Amino acid sequence: MxxxxxxxxxxxxxxxxxxxxxxxxxxxxxxxxxxxxxxxxxxxxxxxxxxxxxxxxxxxxxxxxxxxxxxxxxxxxxxxxxxxxxxxxxxxxxxxxxxxxxxxxxxxxxxxxxxxxxxxxxxxxxxxxxxxxxxxxxxxxxxxxxxxxxxxxxxxxxxxxxxxxxxxxxxxxxxxxxxxxDLPSAAVPIGKAKISREGSQVSVIAYGPTVETALQAARSAEQEGISLEVIDLRSLSPLDTETVLASVRKTHRAVVVHEAPVFGGFGAEIAARISHDAFDVLEAPVARVAGLNIPYPPARFEKLYLPDADRILQAVDAALAYG
Amino acid sequence: MADSAQVVREQDPVRSVLRADGSLAGDPRRALGLTPEGFVDLYRKMVSIRRADQEALNLQRQGELGLWGQFLGQEAAHVGATMALEPTDWIFPSYREFGMAMCRGIDPATMLTVFRGLTHGAWDPRKFHFAPLAIPVATQVPHAVGFAMGSRLEGSGEVVLVTFGDGATSAGDWHEAMNFAGVFKAPVIFLCQNNYWAISVPLPRQTAGRIADRAAGYGFPGIRIDGNDVLAVFAATRAAAERARRGDGPYLIEAQTYRMGAHTSSDDPTRYRTAAELEAWSSKDPIARYERWLRAEGLLDQAGVDGIGKEAESTAEKMRTRLREAPAPDPGKAMFDRVYSRPSPGFQQEREEFESSLESPG
The missing domain is CATH 3.40.50.970 (Thiamin diphosphate (ThDP)-binding fold, Pyr/PP domains)
Structure with missing residues (x-):
């Protein structure tokens, strides 16, 4: 190693x-x-x-x-x-x-x-x-x-x-x-998501750069006694809907995270699938934490644009407090 | 074999072998390497594809095809270029190259299923060395260059011919592909069928320059030829192919021709061009001109002309019957079968849901 x-x-x-x-x-x-x-x-x-x-x-x-x-x-x-x-x-x-x-x-x-x-x-x-x-x-x-x-x-x-x-x-x-x-590492099939971190209260669904952000959020949440499950989609198309739904059936809450603007972003697809296929178990609306609906900002402001652990945790808190 | 482009007269601004009256502007026999049967075969193919083209238009008018884009007037470019290549050389067409496809042996009825709305592509490109039709203008040009780069990398010897119209030469893909071809010395022939009209927009609105001259900017030669002269097209294509096969890289041929028909069956050319213009080009008809020469040379007589006409009639008739008898494919197969090599479970599920929705009433 x-x-x-x-x-x-x-x-x-x-x-x-x-x-x-x-x-x-x-x-x-x-x-x-x-x-x-x-x-x-x-x-x-x-x-x-x-x-x-x-x-x-x-x-x-x-x-x-x-x-x-x-x-x-x-x-x-x-x-x-x-x-x-x-x-x-x-x-x-x-x-x-x-x-x-x-x-x-x-x-x-x-x-x-x-x-x-x-x-x-x-x-x-x-x-x-x-x-x-x-x-x-x-x-x-x-x-x-x-x-x-x-x-x-x-x-x-x-x-x-x-x-x-x-x-x-x-x-x-x-x-x-x-x-x-160790390289070569194991083959990773296309179309299979993975559970990056197991948890029980909220599913945080991310991909690419925001998986690490979601893991940071999960570590912070743990300090406060909140258990987040982090799912790394790895493949957007084809999409491993099963892994996402299985997690949401366990946690009953979902937050989707990506850097792209929220409007029409890939998170909408995830949210729609969860809402349709796991409607009966949801205890809060599916939340999306993503880029703002603006052209990518000048570098000085990108930290304000990008989803960070705090914004993920705010969405987690809202999901847990819902209803 | 002598460089067959030598038959093309250097001093002509538009190079031809046959003059419009059917007399000879050079001696093509020795340099082209065609037998008497070979010369007649060029005629046979032009007659055959013209008849099939007319039949396809008839079929469209009768509601059997959704759309038809005639190539009337461009038969010399289709036949001359295709027949100058080896059967293993690849052709990348745009969407008007039905004649080229027929010359490559693709069943015309099968090809028409594309315009009947049954499929987006009816033949295996690898079997006929004939790429699928490319409908977005100029997008096939980089494909051809990539294939030619691959041929050069492998040393497999295939030459690639990509054909497009004058409108395509305005598109970015065309310029990018020309540039790549020059840089990588790809064995590719760029055949521009300059038919003067891109739907309703005439050549002067596409470019202020000469299309053939563009090649110089990318580091390889270009020539302008009479695209209604099947021997000139054959000679230029053969010369370009030999050159490419020798490893000397790409070549641009601007074949000046004219689209005698509408852009497609949905177009009304009377809105943008005159009868006089059409009349002027009628006198340069590629088939009539070539027939006069063949007759004068004693390569073809009235009986031969009649026989070839009958053959073309029979081909068109068979095409018509076979097209009308072509079964409509199963919707699930037609729409889902070829999207992915190994469909994902989600994709399969959508397909199954779709297929079962067809089975259940309401």
Whole structure:
């Protein structure tokens, strides 16, 4: 066992995918000699050569568009979009083709689109967004996001091995979060949530960067004698509704947490499913703790925008006090 | 084999092999490597796809198809380009390449099921080396470049042809893909069927430049040819394919042609173009011109023309019958089967709920 950061776990997962399958290709902006702006692809070009790990021109739509052609040719493309806020030029290719090509042609497209996402890094505009709901809304895509180094390794292995396209959101504020693990760590199937912390009074449902925030809230709550169960969705699409419902049937209360704005956010899907499928056991309305309904704010104000442990605990208190 | 583009006269602003009157502007026989049967086959295919295209329009008018986008007038581009490639070379079409699909051996009745609203894609692209139709304009261009990059990486030797209209050259995807192709020296042929109209918007509103010249900006050559001249299209495509196969990278062909029909069966071109313009292009008809030359060369006589006409009639008739007999697929299968390779339990559950809702009355 050693202390492994999420950045290291993803880098190792990419290296192992390149080793396992000669058809795996990694490309994008600055992923070659630089090793990516976050160094996630560090050393990969040196080890696997410029044919398999390569820099592309700066054009997100074409980065995804060529992935479609390469996948048709039999490759497993793992393109990187440098930042969440730069994925929009590729939106048409992802939604019109990556998601729908199999449905149109019967040909599977094993493409894994890696996207660092989320805020809390003090960045300028377009570098802190959480666009996951756009993609989770699109049938034909799978959308996943890890919260821990071990899950990052295993989930990325599953994504690259999957015959269908996966959007792999990496919580960039957690790139340096550490975990005591051995790599390679266990495979993590797509579509399975996990209980990050067991509890009995309120289910806190989170994914990506907010899992750690929810765990902080749970530790604080414990001091006050309140028991929170933290669920890490890991996969937004497909969604492991069963794990969520089983938890809510136990706790009777749910708080959903994400960084993306609350309006039309992925939390609405969770809240709707819980409200519909576990209505009979709920003792409080499902609460959502999420970003404000504004464009992501300037860095000076991001702490006020992002869900933190205090806001989660306020929602927990309200749920416990309800009725 | 000599570089077949040599048959294309350098000094012409629009390069052709056949003049509009059917006389020859160069000697294509030696350089094109076509046998007498090969020359006649180009004619046969143009006649056949034109007849099928007309039949498809008839079917739309009779309510058998939801929509039809005719390619009348563009037969030389469809046949010349497709037949200049190896069958293992890939073609990435837009949505008007029914003629190319027929040349690739895709059953026209099967293809029409797309326009009958039964499926979004009726053939296996891997079997025919023919990608699905791409309806959002220019979005197929980066796919073709990616495939060609893969072909180069593998050294598998396939060349890729991607075709699109003049409107596509305004789109970002087109420029991004051209740039990638140049940078990665991808074995890809960009075939622009410049038919002057993007629905109702004429070429001067798409670009102030020459489409063929755009290639220079991306570091590879481009030529403008007479797209209604099947031999010019064949020659240019063959030359571009040989070049790509040698490892010399991409090539842009701007084939000047004209969409004689409406954009689709939902369009009314009388609102934006004149009868005189149509008349002028009628005199450049690709089939009539080629037929005159074949007859003058003694490669085709009246009996041959009649026989080919009958064959085309029979193909259209079979297409019509087969289309009308095509069974409507099971809704559950049609809508859910191809979304995911391994559907999740939640997806399966939705499918089952949908299917059982069909079974239960009310």
């Amino acid at each position: 050693s202390s492994v950061t999420m950045a290291k776990a993803i880098n190792t997962s990419l290296r192992d995918a390149l080793r396992k399958n000669p058809k795996t290709l990694i490309f994008g902006e600055d992923v070659g000699p630089l090793g990516g702006v976050f160094r996630i692809t560090d050393g990969l070009q040196k080890e696997f050569g410029e044919d398999r790990v390569f820099d592309t021109p700066l054009a997100e739509s074409a980065i995804i568009g060529i992935s479609v052609g390469l996948a048709l040719k039999g490759f497993r493309p793992v393109p990187e979009i440098q930042f969440d806020g730069f994925i929009y030029p590729a939106f048409d290719q992802i939604v019109s083709h990556v998601a729908k090509y199999r449905n149109r042609s019967g040909v599977p497209l094993p493409i894994t689109i890696r996207v660092p996402f989320g805020g809390n890094i003090g960045a300028v505009e377009h570098h802190s967004e959480s666009p996951e709901a756009y993609f989770a809304h699109t049938a034909g895509l799978k959308v996943v996001t890890p919260a821990t180094p071990g899950d990052a390794y295993g989930l990325l292995q599953s994504a690259i091995e999957d015959d269908d396209p996966v959007v792999f959101f990496e919580p960039k504020s957690r790139y340096y979060l550490k975990e005591e693990i």
